Amino acid sequence: MGLAKEAKQKGGMTKSEAETLKGFADEAGVEPSRIEPGHASGKNPATKGEHAHIGPVNHIPVKPDKTD
Numbered sequence: 407m408g409l410a411k412e413a414k415q416k417g418g419m420t421k422s423e424a425e426t427l428k429g430f431a432d433e434a435g436v437e438p439s440r441i442e443p444g445h446a447s448g449k450n451p452a453t454k455g456e457h458a459h460i461g462p463v464n465h466i467p468v469k470p471d472k473t474d
Contacts, residue, residue, distance in 0.1 A: 407436075407460070407461050407462065407463060409427055409430075409460075410427060410431075410458075410460035410461065410463035410466060411463055413427070413466050414463055414465075414466045414467075417467060418466060418467030418468060418469050419458070419466065419467075419468060419469065420468070420469050420470070420471045420472065421456075421468055421469070421470060421471050422471050424441050424458045424466070424468045425441065427458070427460055428440070428441055428458065428460065431460050431461060436460065436461040437461070438459050438461070439459065439460055439461065440458070440459050441456065441457070441458045441459075441468060442456065442457055442458070442459065443456055444456055444457070450465055452465035452466075452467055453465055455467060455468070456468040
């Protein structure tokens with residue numbers, strides 16, 4: 407959960423980082439563990455764009471991967 411909390415504090419993570427972290431959480435049996443598209447429900451602006459839920463850490467912004 408430390409990596410998820412750190413990512414949220416830093417303002418998010420890339421899509422590949424989110425998928426890797428979700429994979430680690432899934433292997434460890436951490437629920438819920440999912441990446442969601444943006445949605446308009448709730449007042450939290452982090453839900454408007456793609457975001458991750460990793461265990462108790464919710465609404466971690468997911469940013470596009472950097473391309474060179």
